[in-house]
Amino acid sequence: MADPLHAYEHVSGIYFPIAIGVFAFIVLTLAALLLAGARRRAAGGKTEATRFEVVYAAGLAAVVAFLLAVTFHAETPLDTVAANPVLRIHVTAAQWSWRFEYPGGKTVLSVSTLRPPVAEVPAGQEVEFWGSSRDVIHGFYVPRLRFQRQFLPGYVTRFDMRFDRPGAYGGACSVYCGEQHTEMHFELRAVSRTEYESWLESAQSPPPSDAGSTT
Numbered sequence: 001m002a003d004p005l006h007a008y009e010h011v012s013g014i015y016f017p018i019a020i021g022v023f024a025f026i027v028l029t030l031a032a033l034l035l036a037g038a039r040r041r042a043a044g045g046k047t048e049a050t051r052f053e054v055v056y057a058a059g060l061a062a063v064v065a066f067l068l069a070v071t072f073h074a075e076t077p078l079d080t081v082a083a084n085p086v087l088r089i090h091v092t093a094a095q096w097s098w099r100f101e102y103p104g105g106k107t108v109l110s111v112s113t114l115r116p117p118v119a120e121v122p123a124g125q126e127v128e129f130w131g132s133s134r135d136v137i138h139g140f141y142v143p144r145l146r147f148q149r150q151f152l153p154g155y156v157t158r159f160d161m162r163f164d165r166p167g168a169y170g171g172a173c174s175v176y177c178g179e180q181h182t183e184m185h186f187e188l189r190a191v192s193r194t195e196y197e198s199w200l201e202s203a204q205s206p207p208p209s210d211a212g213s214t215t
C-alpha cells in the first residue's frame with residue numbers, strides 16, 4: 001500500500017486553500033448580490049439573475065467534482081494489499097480490548113486498560129493485518145500514520161501497513177463501542193527485523209489474570 005500519512009497531507013493541502021477560497025467567494029458573492037439586489041429593487045428593476053445562478057451552481061459543482069477526484073486518486077492505492085507480505089497479524093477487537101495473533105502462535109492482548117497491548121512489528125516492511133471484531137464495530141486507528149479501518153463482527157478487514165521509522169505507534173479505538181471505549185488503546189512498536197524476531201521467539205506476555213487481581 002501507499003503511505004496514508006503523506007497521501008492525506010497531500011489531500012488536505014489541496015482542500016484547505018480551496019475551502020478558504022470557496023468560503024471567501026461565497027461570502028463576497030452574497031454581499032455583492034445583496035447590495036445589487038437592494039439597489040435594483042429600489043430602482044424598481046428585475047432582481048432575478050438566472051444565468052448567474054446556473055454559472056454559480058456549475059462552478060461550485062466543478063470544485064466538488066475536482067475534490068472527489070483528488071480524494072479517490074489518493075485513497076484508492078491505500079486499499080491495495082501486497083501480494084507477498086512478510087508478516088500477517090490477526091487483530092481481534094472486543095469490548096474493550098485488543099488481541100494480536102502472530103504466525104507461530106504468539107499472542108499479545110490487553111492486560112488491563114492501564115496496560116494496553118504492545119505488539120511489535122518489523123520496521124520498513126509491509127505488514128498485513130487481518131482485523132475482525134468479536135462483538136460490535138470498532139475502529140483501528142493509528143494517528144501517527146493517519147490510518148483508520150473499521151473492524152466489523154463476522155467480517156475480515158484486510159489491510160497493509162508500513163512503519164518506516166522505528167518507534168512507538170500508539171493506537172486507539174475510533175468508533176464508539178460502549179462504556180470503556182476511551183480506554184481501548186494499543187501500541188504498535190516498530191523495531192529492526194532482528195529485534196522483532198527475537199521478540200517473537202521470546203516468551204508470551206503474562207496472561208490477563210495478573211491485572212490487579214487480589215484473589
Ligand SMILES: [Cu+2]
Nearest residue numbers: 173175177181
Ligand atoms: Cu471503541
